[in-house]
Amino acid sequence: MEITRLSRLALNQEGFAFDPLTGNSYVANSTGALVLEALRVGKGPEEIALHLTEGYEVSLEQAALDVGEMIEQLKYLKLL
Amino acid sequence: MNPLVVALSGLNATDNPGPGVGVARSLREDKGLDPKMLGLVYDALEPGAHMEWLVDRAYMMPYPLAGKSAFLERISQLVAQEGLNFAIPNLDLELPLYIRCAPELEALGVKTFLPDMAQxxxxxKEHLGQLAEELGLHMPQTKVVNNLEELKEACEEVGFPLLVKGAFYSAHLVHNPLAAVAAYHEVVTQWGYPVLVQARIxxxxxxxxxxxxxxxxxxxxxxxxxxxxxxxxxxxxxxxxxxxxxxxxxxxxxxxxxxxxxxxxxxxxxxxxxxxxxxxxxxxxxxxxxxxxxxxxxxxxxxxxxxxxxxxxxxxxxxxxxxRYTYEMITDMTHFKNLTLHGHT
The missing domain is CATH 3.30.470.20 (ATP-grasp fold, B domain)
Known part of the structure; x- marks a missing residue:
């Protein structure tokens, strides 16, 4: 997965992200921030979904859907 | 070595701010330069002229259209009275005059750091297309127009919404031919020819x-x-x-x-x-x-x-x-009166 654009984001622990190239900023909730961070270090969707089931009360199927939705949002924002 | 005396313009810090206040503030903050600063204004109510913490003294200037001799006469006065030795023009309309007068300014001992006339x-604006191409950038479709017929053709070619722009200042976003004509007349009245019609990106x-x-x-x-x-x-x-x-x-x-x-x-x-x-x-x-x-x-x-x-x-x-925020400065009439009556604060 292409992570170059994601990796350039300045992301803090509260889920605030700033893109130094475009000047755009984004806010993710705690789960979103976790997914973002995982994508940035190169983890795949399945691995991230599995990781979510360990920290949150969510089925693997639902977590996979949520991760997929997040990836679509990032693509829409041209970050992926 | 003579102390540094810098004259700068563009002190109209209004809703359409000039660069002068920012330039003056920057020079004040430099650790080494410590210049005396002269504000060059065209209106006694330019806010920068009243900012004593930035501008040591403000002077009314003749409008650039008054030409070379009026301009050089005023600059000569500033050299004689204040020891002016550096000038930073901050308004587009002044630049051709300063550039044309570069040799005379140099002879008066006033340094500038400006492009030459060819640059x-x-x-x-009318050459930007070629320049953009040379720099590897894109350029919105732009047409130079000098009359209403050319305006009509340009609008048809570019398509609405589009921008009607002056060669120096001013840009109007318009959505139909009627608004384009109104904007064209406004730009011509204010800034003259040519007028540019540009696609909106x-x-x-x-x-x-x-x-x-x-x-x-x-x-x-x-x-x-x-x-x-x-x-x-x-x-x-x-x-x-x-x-x-x-x-x-x-x-x-x-x-x-x-x-x-x-x-x-x-x-x-x-x-x-x-x-x-x-x-x-x-x-x-x-x-x-x-x-x-x-x-x-x-x-x-x-x-x-x-x-x-x-x-x-x-x-x-x-x-x-x-x-950027708005702020109010309250002062007495002294600077306003002096600028109006005597041409300087």
């Missing part, structure tokens, strides 16, 4: 301010994205960015044209492509933003103009916010 004309506005050393190199540059603009599209909030492609375009511009002095690249970022809107041959009103993040471009310009050895300053942090 100045090359970045004129939807995207994010990113700008770069810098100073060229006149030998193809940069003395410093900072890029920012506009986050909030006024009704006149003037930046009221922004954020520093590091956009490599924009920075490289600026470097190509400096190398290609051996640009000397301040400049601003105004661009729209759309789908990763940079569309060049304008190149301004001077500092923009937001120049203090660069100073505040560590790149004091007005100080660099003055030092270069004085022939001092200086290193380029390009290091700054992305993600610094710029917030």
């Amino acid at each position: 100045f004309k090359l970045r004129g 939807e995207g994010e506005e990113i700008n770069l301010v810098g100073v060229g050393d006149g030998k193809g190199g940069s003395l410093g540059q900072v890029s920012a994205k506009k986050l909030v603009v006024s009704s006149q599209n003037k930046i009221f909030a922004g954020v520093t960015i590091r956009h490599e492609a924009l920075a490289k375009a600026a470097e190509r511009f400096l190398a290609r044209y051996q640009w000397r002095g301040a400049f601003e690249l105004e661009c729209i970022l759309k789908d990763e492509e940079i569309h060049m809107i304008e190149i301004n041959p001077r500092f923009p009103a937001w120049v203090y933003f660069a100073t505040a993040v560590g790149v004091n471009l007005p100080a660099q310009l003055v030092k270069a103009g004085l022939g001092l050895e200086i290193e380029p300053v390009k290091d700054y942090e992305a993600g610094k916010l710029f917030l």
